[in-house]
Amino acid sequence: MIDVALLGTGGMMPLPNRFLTSLLVRKKGRMMLIDCGEGTQVTMKMLGWGFKSIDLICFTHFHADHISGLPGLLLTIGNADRTEPLTLAGPKGLEKIVEGLRLIAPELPFELKYKEYENETEEFSVSSFDIKVLKVDHNVTCYGYSLEIPRSGMFMPEKAEALGIPRPCWSLLQKGETVEIDGKNYTWDMVLGEPRKGIKLCYCTDTRPTPDMPAFFKGADLLIYEGIYGENEKLDKAVLHKHSLYREAAETAKAAEVKELWLTHYSPALTDPNEFIQNARDIFPNTVAGEDRMTRTIKFPERGM
Ligand SMILES: [Zn+2]
Numbered sequence: 001m002i003d004v005a006l007l008g009t010g011g012m013m014p015l016p017n018r019f020l021t022s023l024l025v026r027k028k029g030r031m032m033l034i035d036c037g038e039g040t041q042v043t044m045k046m047l048g049w050g051f052k053s054i055d056l057i058c059f060t061h062f063h064a065d066h067i068s069g070l071p072g073l074l075l076t077i078g079n080a081d082r083t084e085p086l087t088l089a090g091p092k093g094l095e096k097i098v099e100g101l102r103l104i105a106p107e108l109p110f111e112l113k114y115k116e117y118e119n120e121t122e123e124f125s126v127s128s129f130d131i132k133v134l135k136v137d138h139n140v141t142c143y144g145y146s147l148e149i150p151r152s153g154m155f156m157p158e159k160a161e162a163l164g165i166p167r168p169c170w171s172l173l174q175k176g177e178t179v180e181i182d183g184k185n186y187t188w189d190m191v192l193g194e195p196r197k198g199i200k201l202c203y204c205t206d207t208r209p210t211p212d213m214p215a216f217f218k219g220a221d222l223l224i225y226e227g228i229y230g231e232n233e234k235l236d237k238a239v240l241h242k243h244s245l246y247r248e249a250a251e252t253a254k255a256a257e258v259k260e261l262w263l264t265h266y267s268p269a270l271t272d273p274n275e276f277i278q279n280a281r282d283i284f285p286n287t288v289a290g291e292d293r294m295t296r297t298i299k300f301p302e303r304g305m
């Protein structure tokens with residue numbers, strides 16, 4: 001199970017009632033953040049999930065509306081008495097940029113670790129977060145994200161019986177212990193069925209749609225994707241600045257067969273994000289105009305699907 005909070009939904013500049021795009025994810029009490037523009041810590045404070053347990057901060061790219069809130073947030077995390085290391089992940093050049101920002105946040109009671117992406121796609125894990133990234137198409141190097149929580153298969157008593165594992169040993173296997181019978185070792189994974197569907201959450205902003213996206217976002221429970229303009233007529237502007245329209249977000253969601261789409265990263269000129277929502281819903285009906293601090297708990301499907 002994970003809890004998702006879309007901290008902000010603004011692009012370019014924060015507005016009085018709209019913070020800059022950023023996503024907070026919580027899993028078993030630990031948290032990760034994607035993007036941290038100016039004011040992110042204010043909306044985090046309003047949400048009330050705390051600061052101390054953030055183990056990972058990822059960046060899509062290095063435009064100010066996605067990173068300029070970092071030094072203040074690091075200081076706040078430090079004031080929350082964090083001492084464990086914190087990992088920062090993003091495109092190449094991350095460490096140099098953050099070390100520049102650190103000039104105004106020099107004393108932190110925890111170590112910063114860096115993960116810079118070198119390739120079009122990468123996979124890495126921090127804390128219990130398993131992350132995949134995909135290079136997308138913005139006017140600076142930019143990446144989309146996928147967070148997946150796999151789920152193992154169900155226990156199959158018939159498998160255990162077929163292997164001749166006595167019933168009293170089943171609970172030992174379940175605890176992760178290895179059981180030895182007649183010189184052969186048995187482990188929990190040997191008595192499980194096929195892996196079941198897990199959880200998949202994707203986040204992608206500041207990009208044109210790309211051909212790699214449908215496979216990368218495939219089957220996500222929730223895709224959070226930018227919709228800088230709602231009007232279909234603003235395609236030329238979106239192409240010029242390398243962003244996506246509502247309609248293009250919906251086309252991407254449809255092609256990837258995701259379950260639900262939340263729009264985010266609205267232009268400051270878009271005062272009511274719901275005004276043009278039909279342009280997306282005509283293509284992908286399960287589209288929601290994201291709002292600041294919108295939250296969702298995503299659970300494993302019931303009954304072992
Ligand atoms: Zn942006």
Ligand SMILES: [Zn+2]
Nearest residue numbers: 061063138206
């Ligand atoms: Zn940008």
